[in-house]
Amino acid sequence: MMPTLLIVGCGDVARRALPALSRHWRILALVRKEAEAADLRTRGVLPLRGDLDCRASLVRLAGLADALLYTAPPNGHGERDTRLRRLLSALAKAKSIPQRLIYISTSGVYGDAHGRLIDESCIARPASARAVRRLDAEHSLRAFAIRHGVSLTILRAPGIYAIDRLPLDAVAARRGLIVAAQDSYSNHIHADDLARLCVHALRRRGAIRIFNACDNEPMAVGDWYDLLADACGVERAPRFSRAELQGRVSALQWSFLSESRRLDNSRLHRELGMRLDWPSVRDFIAAEGGRLAKAIKIR
Structure with missing residues (x-):
């Protein structure tokens, strides 16, 4: 019988x-709306109605x-991911606990590394x-994994x-963007590669491990x-100094533009053993450039 x-x-x-x-798992999915549930049924998924903002439904x-x-995603305010906390509280009430946990977090937890390789x-x-x-959310999952002796x-x-x-x-x-001499660095990950990383992570045995899931x-x-x-x-966007651009964009936009870090993904390759289909956005542009030109014309 397939695991769930x-x-x-x-x-x-x-x-x-x-x-x-679906080749290796019987899949359940938490959904809020019937339209979403209907779509998932066509994909062979058993939907379960519930809401992360409603403890009783979990x-x-x-x-x-x-x-x-x-x-x-977490709730939109505060310093805690109360949605995840509610779910973990519900899961902990059973004798049978999920033995493997996979969580997609963000490299934003590192903050601004001023362009350093991290x-x-x-x-x-x-x-x-x-x-x-x-x-x-990471801390909550780590505490849950340690308490119950499961993989994360x-x-x-x-x-x-x-x-x-x-x-x-x-x-x-x-x-507007930042002038080249002052620009921020970032990495990317294609959605298909991230999906495949989730599949590979579910095969992993061991305790708690963090991976930079990037190209x-x-x-x-x-x-x-x-x-x-x-x-x-x-035409390319105009460039401004950091000080000038900060006054031209919203606080949310600036938070994305201003933080600078370069991610080392050596552990990803070494331990999960997955070859990325899109090792760089340059490969993506080279392969999909024609479709991009068409996509922007219909906007």
């Missing part, structure tokens, strides 16, 4: 992983699954409220992209937008 996997947050990345997961999840894939041993210093909540894999992902997950509106609007090439933010602009056949 519970997916909480069955969005784009989890759905991309479903074909591979009680039925206890004892159902052998593993948990959690990709849901690996998973670096201390997390989140600066934004959303990254603080993500780190709280945390995938710290940077900017997730795909042909339908690109900042084309910003490219078309030529929103192989850190890139200046402005270079990424320039690549997209060139592929789409539109």
Whole structure:
């Protein structure tokens, strides 16, 4: 009999992983709306109605699954991920606890590394409220895993992209960027590669492990937008000094543009043993450039 996997947050990345997961797992997914449930049934998934913001609706999840894939975002305020905390509280009430936990976190928990190359041993210093909540989720899962003696894999992902997950509106609007000499660095991960990483992580045995779930090439933010602009056949965005640009964009936009870090993904390759289909966004642009030009024209 197949083991049972519970997916909480069955969005784009989890759905991309479903074909591979369904070969080895009986899949349950927490859903809020009937339309979502109907779609998942067509994919061979058994939907369970519930709401992470309603503790009572989560009680039925206890004892159902052998593993948990959690990709849901935190609540939108505060310093704690109360949604995840409610779920873990419900799961802990059963005699049978999921033996493997997979969580998609964010590389934002590292905060601003001023462009340094960082690996998973670096201390997390989140600066934004959303990254603080993500780190709280990691801490909650770590405590749960230690308490119950189960395996936990945390995938710290940077900017997730795909042909339908690109900042084309910003490219078309030529929103300002930082001058090259002062620019921030970041990594990326294609949604398909992140989905495959979830599949590989579910095969992992062991206690608690964190992975930088990113591609192989850190890139200046402005270079990424320039690549997209060139592929789409539109003019590149203007560049400004950090001080000038901060006064031109929202606080949320600045939080994305200002933090600079380059992620070392050596552990990912060494321990999960997965070859990325898209090791750099340059490979993606080279393969999909024609489709990008068409996509931006219909906007």
